Amino acid sequence: MNRARGLSVRLKLTLSYAGFLMVAGALLLGAVWVFLLRYVPDRAMLYVPDGSGLNGVFPVRSTLLHVFLPRAAAVAGFLLVFGLLGGWLLAGRMLGPLVRITAATRMSASGSLSHRINLEGRSDEFRELADSFDAMLARLEAHVGEQRRFAANASHELRTPLATTQALLEVARKDPDGPTGELVERLHTVNTRAIELTEALLLLSRSGQRSFTPERVDLSLVAEEATETLLPLAEKRGVTVRTSGDMTPVGGSPALLLQLTTNLLHNAIVHNLLEDGTVQIDTAVRPGFVVLTVENTGDKLTPQLVSTLTEPFQRGAERLRNDHGGVGLGLAIVRSITRAHDGILNLTARPDGGLRVTVQLPG
Secondary structure (H helix, E strand, C coil), X not given: CCCCCCCCHHHHHHHHHHHHHHHHHHHHHHHHHHHCHHHCCCEEEECCCCCCCCCEEEEHHHHHHHHHHHHHHHHHHHHXXXXXXXXXXXXXXXXXXXXXXXXXXXXXXXXXXXCCCCCCCCCCHHHHHHHHHHHHHHHHHHXXXXXXXXXXXXXXXXXXXXXXXXXXXXXXXXXXXXXXXXXXXXXXXXXXXXXXXXXXXXXXXXXXXCCCCCEEEEHHHHHHHHHHHXXXXXXXXXXXXXXXXXXXEXXXXXXXXXXXXXXXXXXXXXXCCCCCEEEEEEEEEECCEEEXXXXXXXXXXXXXXXXXXXXXXXXXXXXXXXXXXXXXXXXXXXXXXXXXXXXXXXXXXXXXXXXXXXXXXXX
16 A cells, blocks of 8 residues: 655654653743742842942842743753653664564565564563564464465375376277276266365365354264264274264354264274274363364374374375275364364374374364
């Protein structure tokens, strides 16, 4: 935005300090006049005992005014100079942190998000502003880095099915007498995966926009609905799913919370033991918030691997891709929905193997 150039804040503060000092000096001199000079008589008899002939009536108040006014003007001039000089120095010292904040803002506007103000000293308004700005820069830097990684990974994931489809079509074009049934089946599989990936990307994008009206939702009922939906998959893979918990009211989007719970349960079923695997879903009410916990058996996971599981398309060596492995966005969508509900997502590796996921939402 183009604005007309005005007075600097430092100059405004300097003039304000000097003006206040001048007003205070004028009030002080006025008080001297009101409470002292007003009691001095206009004239007084002067008597000199040595007989020099200087006896008589002399004007006292006018004489004092003649002496007082020039000195008052000198004091006022001194206060003006002192106020301007002192105000300029004081304003510069007070606005020093603001200069650093402005410089950091300009650097961040140019694309440098790694710079931090790191304003030293005890807490005050300027330091609170600087600390808030540093925290905002840190979040922006992490968000921008996450978006860049997401764009690169999404491009890679979308390119894979498209390249596979193109290769299959090239083979079919060169061999028109080849088996069309197998080709159609493979193309259908590839196309299905591309559609699932696109839908997951759209859901991930929309879940973070908070474009929903909060409603009262019982997480325990949501957990039961997700369990009923995925029970055939759990039985097919030999995984036992158990749910527990009382009524767990929370405000949010029913559709998104169901998607969150379904993704967690699907992830727990798919990435489980090959035989006799278990999944435990618990809902609980705590003072001020509610908790949804999904815990599953499985291979042992390292803390380094767990810390990357919520990144889009990030899969560790232990997390195999198969016919039910999804598109690699399940936990990323869970994190996005949790943030949209002002919640906290925690992932912890179980000592005996598997993963424990805890979603904490405001009650």
